[in-house]
Amino acid sequence: MRNMNKKISLVVIRRLPRYYRYLGELLNQNIKRISSKELSEKMNVTASQIRQDLNCFGGFGQQGYGYNVEELYYEIGTILGLRNGYKTIIAGAGYLGHALANYAGFEKRGFKTIGIFDSDPAKIGGQAGGVTIYNVADMGDFLKENPADIGILAVPKMSTKAVVDEMVKGGIKGLLNFSYVDLDVPDDVVVENVHLSDSLMTLSYLVREKKKMSKDGGGL
Amino acid sequence: MRNMNKKISLVVIRRLPRYYRYLGELLNQNIKRISSKELSEKMNVTASQIRQDLNCFGGFGQQGYGYNVEELYYEIGTILGLRNGYKTIIAGAGYLGHALANYAGFEKRGFKTIGIFDSDPAKIGGQAGGVTIYNVADMGDFLKENPADIGILAVPKMSTKAVVDEMVKGGIKGLLNFSYVDLDVPDDVVVENVHLSDSLMTLSYLVREKKKMSKDGGGL
Numbered sequence: 001m002r003n004m005n006k007k008i009s010l011v012v013i014r015r016l017p018r019y020y021r022y023l024g025e026l027l028n029q030n031i032k033r034i035s036s037k038e039l040s041e042k043m044n045v046t047a048s049q050i051r052q053d054l055n056c057f058g059g060f061g062q063q064g065y066g067y068n069v070e071e072l073y074y075e076i077g078t079i080l081g082l083r084n085g086y087k088t089i090i091a092g093a094g095y096l097g098h099a100l101a102n103y104a105g106f107e108k109r110g111f112k113t114i115g116i117f118d119s120d121p122a123k124i125g126g127q128a129g130g131v132t133i134y135n136v137a138d139m140g141d142f143l144k145e146n147p148a149d150i151g152i153l154a155v156p157k158m159s160t161k162a163v164v165d166e167m168v169k170g171g172i173k174g175l176l177n178f179s180y181v182d183l184d185v186p187d188d189v190v191v192e193n194v195h196l197s198d199s200l201m202t203l204s205y206l207v208r209e210k211k212k213m214s215k216d217g218g219g220l
Numbered sequence: 221m222r223n224m225n226k227k228i229s230l231v232v233i234r235r236l237p238r239y240y241r242y243l244g245e246l247l248n249q250n251i252k253r254i255s256s257k258e259l260s261e262k263m264n265v266t267a268s269q270i271r272q273d274l275n276c277f278g279g280f281g282q283q284g285y286g287y288n289v290e291e292l293y294y295e296i297g298t299i300l301g302l303r304n305g306y307k308t309i310i311a312g313a314g315y316l317g318h319a320l321a322n323y324a325g326f327e328k329r330g331f332k333t334i335g336i337f338d339s340d341p342a343k344i345g346g347q348a349g350g351v352t353i354y355n356v357a358d359m360g361d362f363l364k365e366n367p368a369d370i371g372i373l374a375v376p377k378m379s380t381k382a383v384v385d386e387m388v389k390g391g392i393k394g395l396l397n398f399s400y401v402d403l404d405v406p407d408d409v410v411v412e413n414v415h416l417s418d419s420l421m422t423l424s425y426l427v428r429e430k431k432k433m434s435k436d437g438g439g440l
Contacts, residue, residue, distance in 0.1 A: 017418035081428035095319035174427035198237035203412040207394035208301035
């Protein structure tokens with residue numbers, strides 16, 4: 001019943017990590033199956049959206065039974081490529097690079113960091129999260145010996161372009177970009193931007209709205 | 221022509237920081253006005269979506285003229301609450317806390333970090349990004365003297381709940397949550413979760429799709 005040839009919209013794809021997270025928690029609680037209604041209450045989205053989203057992959061829900069948590073968790077993980085053993089490198093061994101290298105969530109989801117790169121002689125040869133920090137000037141040679149799939153950009157804005165060019169030349173196919181610049185990459189390379197201040201701005205709006213509402217005497 | 225009383229959907233709100241970013245870049249390039257078509261090419265969304273989104277706030281676009289960049293930038297900033305002078309505190313002075321304290325983008329958008337909190341005696345009394353690191357045990361007292369609007373959570377999972385309770389008691393109304401836990405907060409407090417591994421999982425999917433496509437001979 002899988003329907004993997006259908007093109008899935010990016011909007012749905014962006015929701016999958018969240019499903020994956022919730023299903024993982026259910027598994028930890030030893031919950032075997034869940035209805036779209038129960039999942040919808042937990043995740044605070046409508047049951048019909050859940051059914052629609054998960055129908056894209058076919059065959060998981062059964063009328064009167066609900067979803068098999070383990071099967072769905074496994075399948076979403078496969079769809080997300082978490083069983084591909086992707087290797088990542090991190091450019092930038094500043095605070096953010098260190099935070100990312102130490103972030104257990106990446107390795108837990110199947111991403112293995114194999115090298116960190118910086119230009120600061122005081123950092124080169126050291127470690128972050130148990131991974132060696134290399135000279136960024138050697139990144140090209142490193143990638144020849146140690147192919148990687150994903151490059152994480154935690155470098156200052158002005159260094160980003162040179163690092164990206166080197167990564168792309170070295171065969172990196174996906175970039176997780178924490179830099180506040182739009183990247184110009186070939187068609188076969190994908191970019192996912194993480195803009196930390198976007199989340200703060202959204203939060204700022206929500207705080208303002210809440211305050212307004214409570215001043216107006218509450219209610220929507 | 222402003223239409224500020226209309227309830228704007230959260231989906232649109234989440235797109236505003238991105239508009240704000242692009243308009244800021246246009247301003248830096250001294251561009252005074254832009255059509256929805258030009259903006260759509262830059263931002264890679266449809267012109268009709270842009271018109272629809274910006275119509276929520278009324279009166280910015282004019283047939284045959286386009287958008288007044290400065291006015292729109294200013295107004296979106298106001299809607300996002302960036303002129304409210306929100307004060308933030310950061311819990312956790314690890315690598316992530318340091319990265320956030322040093323992140324210039326927050327202050328540039330009107331968010332002022334007034335204190336960082338940690339339990340590590342080696343860190344307390346030090347600084348991150350020019351802001352003093354205080355004992356997390358003193359956070360409640362600090363907030364009585366120095367009211368803050370937004371709390372940023374960069375603490376380990378197990379410490380999150382206690383810190384959140386203390387922040388909420390201290391009057392914090394918005395939480396930017398980097399912890400991998402769902403927060404349980406009163407109705408008048410809003411939470412914005414940042415899940416770093418979600419972005420990496422989405423990227424993983426996209427890398428896999430690209431590879432599949434190029435193996436199939438390219439093309440959608």
